[in-house]
Amino acid sequence: MTVATSDIILERMMSLHPKIIDLTLDRMWRLLAALGHPERRLPPVIHIAGTNGKGSTLAMIRAGLQGAGHTAHAYTSPHLARFHERIRLAGELIREEELTAVLDECYAANGDAEITYFEITTCAALLAFARTPADFTLLEVGLGGRLDATNVVSSPRLSVITPISIDHEQFLGDTLEQIAGEKAGIIKRGVPCVVAPQEDAALEVIEATAARLGAPLLVHGQHWHITQERGRLVYQDETGLRDLPLPNLMGPHQIVNAGTALAALRHLDAGEGTCEAAVTRAEWPARMQRLRSGPLSQAAPDAELYLDGGHNAAAGHALADVLAALPQRPTHLICGMLNTKDVKGYLRPLSEHAQSLTAVSIPGEANTLTADETAKAAQAVGLPATTAATVAEALRSITAHTPRARVLICGSLYLAGTILRENS
Numbered sequence: 331m332t333v334a335t336s337d338i339i340l341e342r343m344m345s346l347h348p349k350i351i352d353l354t355l356d357r358m359w360r361l362l363a364a365l366g367h368p369e370r371r372l373p374p375v376i377h378i379a380g381t382n383g384k385g386s387t388l389a390m391i392r393a394g395l396q397g398a399g400h401t402a403h404a405y406t407s408p409h410l411a412r413f414h415e416r417i418r419l420a421g422e423l424i425r426e427e428e429l430t431a432v433l434d435e436c437y438a439a440n441g442d443a444e445i446t447y448f449e450i451t452t453c454a455a456l457l458a459f460a461r462t463p464a465d466f467t468l469l470e471v472g473l474g475g476r477l478d479a480t481n482v483v484s485s486p487r488l489s490v491i492t493p494i495s496i497d498h499e500q501f502l503g504d505t506l507e508q509i510a511g512e513k514a515g516i517i518k519r520g521v522p523c524v525v526a527p528q529e530d531a532a533l534e535v536i537e538a539t540a541a542r543l544g545a546p547l548l549v550h551g552q553h554w555h556i557t558q559e560r561g562r563l564v565y566q567d568e569t570g571l572r573d574l575p576l577p578n579l580m581g582p583h584q585i586v587n588a589g590t591a592l593a594a595l596r597h598l599d600a601g602e603g604t605c606e607a608a609v610t611r612a613e614w615p616a617r618m619q620r621l622r623s624g625p626l627s628q629a630a631p632d633a634e635l636y637l638d639g640g641h642n643a644a645a646g647h648a649l650a651d652v653l654a655a656l657p658q659r660p661t662h663l664i665c666g667m668l669n670t671k672d673v674k675g676y677l678r679p680l681s682e683h684a685q686s687l688t689a690v691s692i693p694g695e696a697n698t699l700t701a702d703e704t705a706k707a708a709q710a711v712g713l714p715a716t717t718a719a720t721v722a723e724a725l726r727s728i729t730a731h732t733p734r735a736r737v738l739i740c741g742s743l744y745l746a747g748t749i750l751r752e753n754s
Contacts, residue, residue: 335426335430336433339437343433343447346440346443346446355482358482361445361453362453365436368460371460373402373403373459373466374466374486374487376466376469376488377469377483377516378391378469378492379474379490379516380490380492380493380513380526381493381513382492382493382495382583382642383493385470386579387591388404388470390579390592391468391594391608392612393609393610393611393612394591394600394604394607395466395604398603401466402418402421402465403419403458403459403462404417404468404470405456405470405480407472408747410615410747411750413429414426414429417454420462420463420464432455432457436453437450446479452472452479469483469486474513475516486518486521488521489521489524490524491516491536492526493528493586494506494513495509495643496642506532507531507532509532513532517545522546522548522597523540523545523547524597533549548593548597550586550589550590553567554566554596555567556585558585561576563576563577563585565592565596574592577610578610578611579612579618580652581649581651581652581655582648582651583648591609592605592609595608616637616639616746616750617640618636618638619637619638626722626749626752630729630737632729633725633729633734634659634734634735636737636738637750638740638746639740641667641743642675643676643679645676646679653683653684653738659736660732660736661737662684662736663713663740664687664721664724664739664740665690666689666744667742668698673699673703674710674711676741677707677713681712681713684713688715689703689705689708689716689718692742721739721745
């Protein structure tokens with residue numbers, strides 16, 4: 331298979347800074363100035379931070395805007411199968427020639443100066459957005475908020491903060507208040523901010539930041555409410571009540587994400603059709619994604635096969651809620667995780683809903699937790715565990731004993747990306 335030109339440039343960009351993550355905005359400002367400040371020429375920006383639900387919330391906002399006939403750029407990370415997934419221009423994945431052009435331009439403008447992979451590729455996305463007409467720009471924070479590479483837009487149309495929990499402590503702090511302070515760093519003076527359900531400690535930090543900057547807040551439980559009633563989604567704010575279908579994205583946690591997206595769309599004066607499109611047309615891979623085709627499905631035709639990329643304790647609880655709501659069926663996990671994650675915190679809630687876990691190492695990932703280590707963590711929380719060399723081997727072993735099993739491949743977006751590439 332021919333290697334894409336963009337892949338060659340992206341590989342070069344990996345060597346421009348020795349650290350994968352190094353939070354500061356100085357390098358961004360330098361390169362953006364060299365590029366003529368594309369961040370100042372974007373269509374109206376909706377900036378989204380938080381620990382969990384950022385991607386799903388963005389997907390619902392995008393679906394709603396498109397349902398109303400609007401076009402929207404979107405920037406998300408990480409990608410699963412191909413880098414192009416990170417950048418949507420007016421709703422469509424960026425084409426290879428467009429991606430190559432902006433990457434090459436950013437690489438040339440940066441020269442030999444140090445810059446992280448995420449920073450320079452974010453600059454490339456902003457450059458592409460500035461050159462392509464659209465009605466809105468949706469920016470998902472990569473890590474944190476205050477010093478994240480996306481936090482270079484001085485006056486977004488709207489900020490959104492999804493639920494905050496403990497994650498990435500080595501970069502954001504080891505208390506909920508510290509992490510919330512970093513996430514609240516996307517709040518801008520006078521710019522409204524939609525706030526999803528939060529623990530009290532996180533909400534206090536967000537409210538204090540907003541008060542200091544004179545930013546109006548639209549807070550769950552105060553300014554908007556979301557509930558599930560009789561198989562319907564009921565959203566209410568000061569403009570009235572919306573009775574909608576349940577989200578097409580699976581899981582009780584998607585109720586909260588839908589509410590957050592609807593609050594954002596209602597602030598943008600979205601109509602009824604927009605709200606319905608948001609909850610029924612959103613697409614977001616590797617979030618309890620049912621795998622119905624490809625080699626893995628063919629190898630286990632009677633199994634119920636799912637893929638999920640959640641990887642922290644909050645994601646573990648959300649997945650447990652999803653499994654609890656599904657019809658009873660023998661459930662087995664195939665799990666691979668990074669060594670930077672709270673593995674036991676992630677697996678503990680899942681242990682109540684699964685009969686076993688088969689641990690794998692994530693192929694080609696330097697920071698993978700070994701299969702043995704993941705298995706030991708599972709056993710420590712009471713989940714019977716073994717190991718396998720590959721996901722395919724794990725699936726064969728599970729379905730040899732239980733052909734009609736429910737099998738959830740989980741633990742990391744990097745593992746999910748591997749599965750999507752290999753199972754296509």
